Amino acid sequence: MTVTPTPDPAVLRAAMVASLREQDLLHSERVADALATVPRHAFAPRESDLAKVYDTHTTLEPVLFADGSQSSVVSATHIQAIQLEMADVQPGMRVLEIGSGGYNAALIAEVVGPTGAVTTVDIDAGVVERARACLTATGYDRVNVVLADAQYGVPEYAPYDRIIVTVGAADVPQAWLEQLTDTGRIVVPLRFSGITRMIAFDRTGQTLTADNYRLGGFVPMQGDGASAEQLVPITADLGLYVDPQYDVDFDVPALRAALSSAPVDLWAGTPFDMPDELAMFQLTNGGSGMVMLHAAQKAVDEGVVEPAVRHGIPVLVQGGNFAYRIKRESEKFASGYEAGVRAHGPQAQQVGEQMLALVRDWGTDHFRRGAARIVYYPAGTDVTGLAGWRSVKRHGILAISWS
Known part of the structure; x- marks a missing residue:
């Protein structure tokens, strides 16, 4: 033995x-x-x-x-x-x-x-x-x-x-x-x-x-100090995660219908890499319609959404339309991939182009690690004139700008 x-x-x-x-x-x-x-x-x-x-x-x-x-x-x-x-x-x-x-x-x-x-x-x-x-x-x-x-x-x-x-x-x-x-x-x-x-x-x-x-x-x-995020279900296998401060109503039936429509794919001509940095840029530059889309494995296996959605991905939602980033293989870029956008809904082209502009902006001007500057202002701090993205927290304001 x-x-x-x-x-x-x-x-x-x-x-x-x-x-x-x-x-x-x-x-x-x-x-x-x-x-x-x-x-x-x-x-x-x-x-x-x-x-x-x-x-x-x-x-x-x-x-x-x-x-x-x-x-x-x-x-x-x-x-x-x-x-x-x-x-x-x-x-x-x-x-x-x-x-x-x-x-x-x-x-x-x-x-x-x-x-x-x-x-x-x-x-x-x-x-x-x-x-x-x-x-x-x-x-x-x-x-x-x-x-x-x-x-x-x-x-x-x-x-x-x-x-x-x-x-x-x-x-x-x-x-x-x-x-x-x-x-x-x-x-x-x-x-x-x-x-x-x-x-x-x-x-x-x-x-x-x-x-x-x-x-x-x-x-x-x-x-x-526990968080209180909301989940807005679109289907049994797909939902939107939003901050408690988010007060926009979603047209869930329209989004569900858009999900079953043929998508529009648009390509940015910029590299796809560092998806965590891109996600943070999108969420802090996309306006009130930018939230997180999450999917169960079943939705991925059935081809309803791309695999990246399984772990959460920024999505631009406007009425009954939504768009999120995708990628495809490309020898033009060192990463081996080109960034793009997939959009669904009656105005898929329009919403997709808005998301594509963000993807291009990041890929052209901020394509590196550490491009964000993050500042936390405790409650009571004078933030007069503060520009750019901000998140109002219970104890203060989180502000993020990009160089």
């Missing part, structure tokens, strides 16, 4: 770090050393496969507690590496982590070192209890583990040089800004217009500014 040897976690950690370097996700030696040191498997469910635990793109499933509740998930290490790099945590800093699981707090504790301080907070008692136990068992009992609604931060350990949010947030609460140092940074997966972007906000007086942002998906925040 052949016995398969148990993999050495230290070897797996080293391979994980090497993989992250190959993906160009690690630039800080402090972050790399932390990832190579903290035993990720100690924060995973006991029955977890070690190879999966140390795979850079595997999210660790929650632990099921005896009362039927679950622990929080532990994000894939490539997401954690991106967040830590964006945060630029330095030795000696005071850091607040919002959304606890234990592992990420241990990584931060390694980076800040013995002269720094880490506080991690979660609204779920089971999550907090397990995080505290795992941190203690792995030698990171110096981390402050707090049970509270993170909407209000953790004032008793403030101020913080960094606030790292590991749950999807609908807003930037006033408490976070109040507990941030004058030169502090907040890294937050912020939800707006039906998408989430990890944004590294730097404090500039009473505002937050950023030009460093990345794609990322997170479990939504609970408690008083």
